[in-house]
Amino acid sequence: MKNKIFSIILYIVACLFGLVYLISEFLPDFHLSEFGRVFLLCGSCLFLYFGGFLLSKYKNNNKTMRINLWVFFMLYILLLVTLTLFDAMWGRNGLTFINWFSEEFTYFVKHSINLIPFKTIIEFVKEFNSMYSSRTILLNLFGNFIALMPMAFFLPLLFKKQNKFKNYFITIILIDLGIELTQLLTASGRFDIDDFILNISGATLMYFILKIKDVNKLIKNIFLLEKNKVSKKSITRIIVSILIVLLFSIGMVKFRNKLYNDNYDEYNKTHNPQITIIDESGNTCDQALDLFYEDDFYKYYFPCMKSDKVYAFVNDEEKYLVKEFLKNETYNYDINRMLQRLDFYKVDYIKENKYEYIPLDVKVPTDSNGSYYSPNIYVNVDNKNILNTDYDYENEYDSTFNYKIHLIPKKMGTTNIDITFKDNNANVLESYKYSISIDKELNVKFEEIK
Numbered sequence: 001m002k003n004k005i006f007s008i009i010l011y012i013v014a015c016l017f018g019l020v021y022l023i024s025e026f027l028p029d030f031h032l033s034e035f036g037r038v039f040l041l042c043g044s045c046l047f048l049y050f051g052g053f054l055l056s057k058y059k060n061n062n063k064t065m066r067i068n069l070w071v072f073f074m075l076y077i078l079l080l081v082t083l084t085l086f087d088a089m090w091g092r093n094g095l096t097f098i099n100w101f102s103e104e105f106t107y108f109v110k111h112s113i114n115l116i117p118f119k120t121i122i123e124f125v126k127e128f129n130s131m132y133s134s135r136t137i138l139l140n141l142f143g144n145f146i147a148l149m150p151m152a153f154f155l156p157l158l159f160k161k162q163n164k165f166k167n168y169f170i171t172i173i174l175i176d177l178g179i180e181l182t183q184l185l186t187a188s189g190r191f192d193i194d195d196f197i198l199n200i201s202g203a204t205l206m207y208f209i210l211k212i213k214d215v216n217k218l219i220k221n222i223f224l225l226e227k228n229k230v231s232k233k234s235i236t237r238i239i240v241s242i243l244i245v246l247l248f249s250i251g252m253v254k255f256r257n258k259l260y261n262d263n264y265d266e267y268n269k270t271h272n273p274q275i276t277i278i279d280e281s282g283n284t285c286d287q288a289l290d291l292f293y294e295d296d297f298y299k300y301y302f303p304c305m306k307s308d309k310v311y312a313f314v315n316d317e318e319k320y321l322v323k324e325f326l327k328n329e330t331y332n333y334d335i336n337r338m339l340q341r342l343d344f345y346k347v348d349y350i351k352e353n354k355y356e357y358i359p360l361d362v363k364v365p366t367d368s369n370g371s372y373y374s375p376n377i378y379v380n381v382d383n384k385n386i387l388n389t390d391y392d393y394e395n396e397y398d399s400t401f402n403y404k405i406h407l408i409p410k411k412m413g414t415t416n417i418d419i420t421f422k423d424n425n426a427n428v429l430e431s432y433k434y435s436i437s438i439d440k441e442l443n444v445k446f447e448e449i450k
Contacts, residue, residue, distance in 0.1 A: 010051030017044035018075065041079055045072050053225075062225040069223060073154045080147070084179050085188045112190045120194035131263050134256045142252075144198035148172060152206035157223070165207065172203045214238065269315050270331055275338075276313040277322070277345035281306035289350065292323040293335055297392060297406050300335065301350040310347060312338075356444040358405040362421045362430050365399070372399045375421040375429055379405065383415035386438055409442040416449070 021040040052068040114120055124137050151172055155162035162168045176199045183189030210216060214234035220226040285304035292307040293300040302310065312325040312333075322342075326333060342349055366372045379389050388408040395401050405419060414437045421429040433449040 007051040007054040010047045010054070014044045014047035014051060017041070017047065021078075038079070041075050045075060048072070049223075056225055065224055069154070069157055073158060076150050076154065080179075083147075084183060085186070112184060112187075114190065114192045114194065117193055117197060120192055121198070128256065129259050129263070131260070131267055134253065134260050138253065138256060141198070142249075144195050145202040148176060148199045148203035149206040151175065151203050152210050153219070156207075156210070157219075168207055169204065172200060176200060176203075273314050273331055273333070274316065275333075275341045276316075277341050277347055278311040278313055278319075279306070279309065279345070279347050280311065281309035292349075293326050293338075294354075295335060296390065297354055297404075299352045299354055300339075301352065303348050303350055312341075353404075353406075355409070356407045356446065358407065358419070358432075358434060358446060360403045360405065360419070360430070360432065362401045362403060363399055364401065364423065364429060373424055374401060375423060377403070378418075378420045378422070380418045381415060382417070383413060386411050386413035387415055387417070387436055387444075389417065407436060407444045407446065409438045409444050412438050412440050412442070414438070 017040050021037055021044070024037055024040070048068050048071055052064040055064040056062050121141065124132075124140050128137060152168075155168055155171060162171060176196055179199075180191045180196060184191040210219065214231075215238060217226075217229075218235065218238060281304065285306065287303075288305050289301040289303065290305045290307045291299055291301050292310070307323050308321060310322045312320050312322050314320065314325070314331070320328065322338065325331065326335060326338060339349065339351075362375055364372045364375050374393070374395070377391060379391070381387050381389060387410060390406045390408065391403055392406075393401050393403045405417075414435065417434050417436060419432045419434070421431070423429055434446045435449055437445050439445075
């Protein structure tokens with residue numbers, strides 16, 4: 001009687017694990033990683049197994065264990081379907097039924113099919129030593145390889161005809177084709193021949209592993225409680241083989257993470273270098289403006305003749321003049337980041353506008369959460385032969401955006417410009433109209449038209 005009570009308790013716990021999995025999969029505010037969800041399903045199966053084991057001992061037959069096998073199979077199918085069709089973390093959007101004859105579907109199909117064998121596999125192998133995340137590479141290579149491996153366990157145990165390799169192989173091909181075509185036709189994923197190759201290869205390899213006599217006996221002993229004799233030596237071999245695979249997998253993950261970290265460190269050295277500013281100009285200063293950088297809208301000066309005395313010490317390794325470092329293509333260091341370093345080391349500089357500009361402050365509405373987005377700007381020039389425009393803006397972490405509409409003269413003349421700011425719903429926030437006049441020396445004057 002105790003076995004029956006304990007088995008019921010274990011079944012209840014297994015159901016709770018399964019329920020949490022479903023919640024994590026379908027509620028948008030409750031997310032778990034792939035490994036977290038696999039852990040939940042494996043936990044559910046574990047409690048189901050021991051519940052079935054105790055119930056089989058209580059009933060003195062293995063019918064419960066056979067029922068458990070069907071439950072395990074259904075849980076695996078649930079995992080497979082959610083990961084391949086519904087899982088947002090894998091870029092899935094669920095079953096989106098779009099018009100198969102529309103331009104949208106034609107565009108999707110054009111960019112979502114790969115029929116060239118090994119193209120994707122080779123791309124990921126080439127990127128193994130790169131800045132691609134370990135998760136992206138390992139899941140695409142090894143995730144696809146192991147995805148259908150459990151079929152080699154379930155199909156032969158649940159369906160007698162699947163013990164013949166020919167029947168099993170055809171079934172796996174049909175299952176995999178069904179998944180790939182469903183992903184394509186419902187716009188929930190790509191149809192990639194390399195996914196197909198990896199899926200079939202993994203499922204085939206596992207079939208032959210599980211058909212090894214001692215392995216097959218051990219599985220039936222464990223999951224169907226059949227009293228087949230398996231020698232201790234065979235069990236030891238099986239355990240050692242499993243440990244080798246696990247250690248190889250862990251080693252592969254650690255090796256890939258090391259490659260990524262090394263590449264990340266190297267990437268940071270060039271894209272996010274540590275910069276120390278050194279001003280060797282001393283206390284003396286010839287009063288003049290010394291240009292050290294120029295971009296599309298601004299000129300940047302030191303207020304003394306010292307551009308040949310201000311250095312950037314990079315990664316505690318290299319020393320450059322600031323004006324030369326900003327031109328260095330290896331680092332491609334942004335002027336705004338350099339200005340922050342100059343401010344930090346209290347090195348004075350002057351930022352001068354190259355063109356006349358119209359200053360505009362635009363306040364955007366916030367939503368119920370206090371969030372806001374930069375407005376969309378539309379600038380229309382009546383006579384583009386005499387004037388070009390461009391803009392930049394600043395925002396001090398509030399809902400007001402400070403715009404500069406740069407007026408770039410081309411030749412003498414007059415024109416009008418219209419400036420409109422809209423939100424993401426195309427609602428007009430602000431609208432302005434200005435008259436522009438440009439003289440022979442290309443000096444620009446503007447006046448707002450009310």
